[in-house]
Amino acid sequence: MSKINKVWISIVFLGYSLCFACGCRHSECREFLELPTDQRHMEFGRYTPEKQLDVYLCAMKAQPPYSSLANQIADRGESSVPLILKRMQEVKSEKEQYDLIYLLEVISERGTLRGRKDVVAEISQVVDRMQFDVLRQRGLESLKKIEINSGIKPFTYVR
DSSP: OOHHHHHHHHHHHHHHHHHHHTTOSSSHHHHHHHSOHHHHHHHHHHSOHHHHHHHHHHHTTSSSOOTTHHHHHHTTGGGGHHHHHHHHHHOOOHHHHHHHHHHHHHHHHTTTTTTOHHHHHHHHHHHHHOOSHHHHHHHHHHHHHHHHHHTOOOOOOOO
């Protein structure tokens, strides 16, 4: 096989890998990630909350992950919370569940989840079901931060 063919195959494979790694069914995510930073910020702000979550989850699979998008979603305030909780229950991937928990952690840092025992309970249930130890540990750490930021005392067993 010629060197040009190998390069061409590598480019095509890389393009498909990026799209599939992001979980996207089309090139929107890839195109978004290729935008310059300032343009990416403006474009993301124009998306619907649902599309923001789709792109956020995709971008968190990139290397390095685009965790700064969590701040833009957090800017929407409490209106984002029901959609995030719903998505957290729907996704099967523990990595995506953790990425959504991280997003709720960022939101909690702004005081948006004050007193939201329902949110803490849902996150706790998701973390309890996690099988992958590293993600479970990270989920527990985020849950502790969310509890602190929300002013909710963690549940402890009394023997």
